[in-house]
Amino acid sequence: MNESYIYAIAALLPLTSIMLVLQVNPYSALVIRGILGAVAALLYAVLGAPDVALTEALVGTMLAITLYAVAVRSSMVMRLGVLVKEGEDGSRGELMTALRSIVNKRQMRLELVSYVDKEELHTALQDKDIHGTCLREGESYSIVMRLQRLYEMIQTELVSSSAILTYLENSDSQEKH
Amino acid sequence: MSLLLIAMILVLLIPLYDAWKNDNIWQKMLAFASISTKTAILILFISVLRDDWAIGIVGAIVLTVGNAALMLLANIIKRMNET
Known part of the structure; x- marks a missing residue:
């Protein structure tokens, strides 16, 4: 040829x-x-x-x-459980923007999963339906993360003073994710 | 005829450069649409040049499938931005 x-x-x-x-x-x-x-x-x-x-x-x-x-x-998503009534006044927006920029740096995206009451939220966290929860406690927000890697990532990079971050120690850790 | 083909390949490099340099995902999709159509047209051109029907039918199918793949991918990327 x-x-x-x-x-x-x-x-x-x-x-x-x-x-x-x-x-x-x-x-x-x-x-x-x-x-x-x-x-x-x-x-x-x-x-x-x-x-x-x-x-x-x-x-x-x-x-x-x-x-x-x-x-x-x-797969490349962080699912955060929130309550429907807390998102209505829009005070959560700043914190969500900060979280979103942290996960976006790692090519992930933030997905907010809305629940009606706290019971449902905790059940979803226990059932591993979501990776963490974000609840209002007085003036500040309390973020609970189920996955250690995500917890460390947010802990080192989140500078907002209005959020308290905790890591949920899993009692039944036979199943690894 | 060979010169015409070389010119077509050089034109193919333009959207290729755009897909490489442009960070916007929709610009990349545009470049993908452009390249998949251009390659299909090139296959059809070569099939006519060689008078080979087997290559010609592949060119037609590649042209169709490229469009379908683009639509599927565009739908998924659009939904990613919604949530």
């Missing part, structure tokens, strides 16, 4: 793969993975393997990206 453009197309594949490896944000990496899939399908088709190109486009690009996007979205 004396078709010189094949070399140019082949050079695109390492270029995009280096781009993919250098990504920090998982969502950006997924988009770049789609680009890599498109370029790989082009290269395979040009090199005379249309079956491989088709598989790369269907499985490598579409299925893998969709499944990984769902996995990243549901």
Whole structure:
């Protein structure tokens, strides 16, 4: 084969793969993975393997990206349980912004899970439905974290004086998360 | 014809650079849409050039699947920003 453009197309594949490896944000990496899939399908088709190109486009690009996007979205999250009536006056906003900026630095996101009363909130924490709770106690807020890693992360970085942070020691620690 | 293909590959580098440098996720999605369409058009062009129907049908399918993947990914990223 004396078709010189094949070399140019082949050079695109390492270029995009280096781009993919250098990504920090998982969502950006997924988009770049789609680009890599498109370029790989082009290269395979040009090199005379249309079956491989088709598989790369269907499985490598579409299925893998969709499944990984769902996995990243549901795993890289900190679920914080709050009470519905405490969020109404908007005094919690500042603390939530501080927490959000802490978890966003690690490419995670903060999800507030609303509960009606304290009983439900504690049951959810015991059932490992949420990672922590945030309740108002007088003028300040009390944050209880169930996971040690998250507790250490917030403890070192949260500078707000209106929040008291505690770590919930788990009594039944056979199940590790 | 080879020169035309080289020109198309050079045009393909423009959205590639944008996807690399731009940190906004929607700009990256735009670059992804651009690249997946451009690569599919390149496959179709090469299939006509070589008179090979097997490559041609793969090009058509890649064009369709690229759009579907983009829509699925865009929906998930949009919902991430809502909560």
